[in-house]
Amino acid sequence: MNFIKFLRATAIFTIVLVTFQEAEGQYAYALSDIVYDNVTKKVTSLSRTRLDFIAGLHYDPAVVGGMFQEGSFLGAAQNTGFADIVPAVVRLRTTFQSPPDTRFDVLSDHYIVAYFYTEVIIYGDDGEILGRQWYDPLGFSAFGGGANPGWKSYMGSNRVATYVDYQYFRIGRTGRGVIANPTVCTPASMAAGAVSDSCPIPLTVRITNEFKPGQDLSEGGHVQQAMLGKVQMEVETLGGTSEPITYNWTSDVPVGVSCSTGRICLANLDKPTTGDFNTITVSVNQGS
């Protein structure tokens, strides 16, 4: 009998949970993406605002997408969709081959367009004016259209249906960047030290812990693409320790203890002290 009660309670809980999850609609999905074609050396961007099926009953999506080259404006376009059926999409592409190591960005401003409105009479010195108040049942206008909204900042907003005197609600901005036409580093060119500031270096850094001699801090070491400059790595101390730790590193790239012209040098800049997790900073320099 108790088992049946348990099953019944579980079933009710499940139904409530499913109901709650289904009610978790009312989203707008903002997307920015930019893709580089290394054959034509051109980029194409995508800006999109999509609504879910509840939000789509009350609003249409809209988007303004713009492309930038090294921070300079190249062009933009706008589009409006329909409900959750047709997302608002802007596609842009460059028509020229990218110069070497050039950054392109897409920035997208996302909007929703209210469908419902009510007419109001506005009393002014010159007489009565008939105006419109747009209905915002899901509270999107509370976003405020910040230039750089963060998810957490939305959570505290007042979730109340409201009326506003504008139809387009700017709900946020997204962006994405890519380095087009990057310099390619081959092992031979790396050995010769032929690297540039934007040339990625396939860098394997193996970090060991002198506190426990011979024991790796992280199995297999860290493998990551490193650019010239500082490289942040988070390492885990096996078993943890309260004692100071000295980190050593080795690398599979040709390195010099002292930097000579055209060579790459690695240096451990900081020495984290204690704890299970630490961030180690390695600098990747080129001798001059």
Place this chain on the structure above:
Amino acid sequence: MKFLLPIVACSFAIIGLFVVSSDTATEASAVTEPTPTPTPSERWYAEAPAMPEELKYLALFEEIQMLKSKDQENQQAGETSYFKKSFYDDRLKLNSSQYATMDTVAADCMAQLQPLEQQARQIIEQYRAAYPNGKLKKVQPSQSQGAFQSVDAKRTIEPLPPVPNALIQLNTQRNQIILSSKEQLRQAFGTSAFAAFDNAVQENARKVLRPLNMGSNQLPRLTPTPTPTPGS
């Protein structure tokens, strides 16, 4: 205010046509005056919270279709581009033997969604048609509003009807189709290869997608619907 967005956007678009083409291939060599704009930075790429799987995969399939059509448009214009292949290689880490499967599943999924979207469009248009041009219906005004009755007209508005059940069901079906397509990829790629692929999809979604949600206490609770079962 109503026309501000199109006006601003069109101004940008006209300027931008000199160096960027949108849906039409416009070749030009002129360079515009640099416009003062904020330099993009990593802060725009903050991690997004968890999103429904169906939304991530829908975004994926849509982007693949977009890149595919962009390549086709370029080809018709006499230029060969490889945006879709670049996306497969660099973003999804697919090998060439997986291209065809990805193409087929994405195209099939979008094709299956089309009739549902047509039905959904009808439902939404009917829902909105009850309020021609979006003008809300008024109900009997209360006696307590006095001289500000018109200004406070919102208090006399009839509540919008609840979300139609048919639309909820269509949405469930849509999610099932998308998740079923994901399952097709799992079966085609195999468990380990799919795991790597799915990781790439998750990583991509984390970087390019941002859900904006206000929630609402204004809408009625929806009818419970069964959780979609992938592959069923």
